[in-house]
Amino acid sequence: MVELVAKAKMPIRCTATQAFDAFVQPDRITSFWLKSASAPLGPGAQVEWQFMVAGASECVNVTAFERPRHIAFTWTGSGLFVDISLVEQQGGMTVVGVEVRGFDGDDAMDQIVNATEGFSIVLCDLKVFLESGRPANLVRDKAALIERTRDA
Numbered sequence: 001m002v003e004l005v006a007k008a009k010m011p012i013r014c015t016a017t018q019a020f021d022a023f024v025q026p027d028r029i030t031s032f033w034l035k036s037a038s039a040p041l042g043p044g045a046q047v048e049w050q051f052m053v054a055g056a057s058e059c060v061n062v063t064a065f066e067r068p069r070h071i072a073f074t075w076t077g078s079g080l081f082v083d084i085s086l087v088e089q090q091g092g093m094t095v096v097g098v099e100v101r102g103f104d105g106d107d108a109m110d111q112i113v114n115a116t117e118g119f120s121i122v123l124c125d126l127k128v129f130l131e132s133g134r135p136a137n138l139v140r141d142k143a144a145l146i147e148r149t150r151d152a
Helices: 016-024 026-034 108-132 138-151
Strands: 005-012 034-037 046-051 057-066 070-075 080-089 093-101
Touching: 005 108, 016 026, 016 070, 016 093, 016 108, 026 093, 026 108, 034 093, 093 108, 108 138
Parallel strands: none
Antiparallel strands: 005 093, 034 046, 046 057, 057 070, 070 080, 080 093
């Protein structure tokens, strides 16, 4: 059986350390992706994340932490495994890649599409945030759309 993997990748004009810290530090990750994070990510950390969609949360269990190149974690509620790689390129560019695994069930393909779309939006917002100093509010706007659709 073929493993189902959602993937997203984005070049960002920043150092790998800057991109890494944006995912690790609560004051940074809440600038572009999350509503709140209970603590910084670190080796073996368990952190509660509240997403911008009302009621959406996950407990993050960090499984790999190699500053500034790699962060991996499981979302304990969904069982999904998220792997974030950061590869610094010449010219002040870092390629941030995300792969998500662990999809199953009859709606696995829908889950993959949603994860790919979601992480693409997160990486676009991260790019704008790190390159301009402020988020584009793409994640916030998508969360509002999800809430409106859910309420309809």
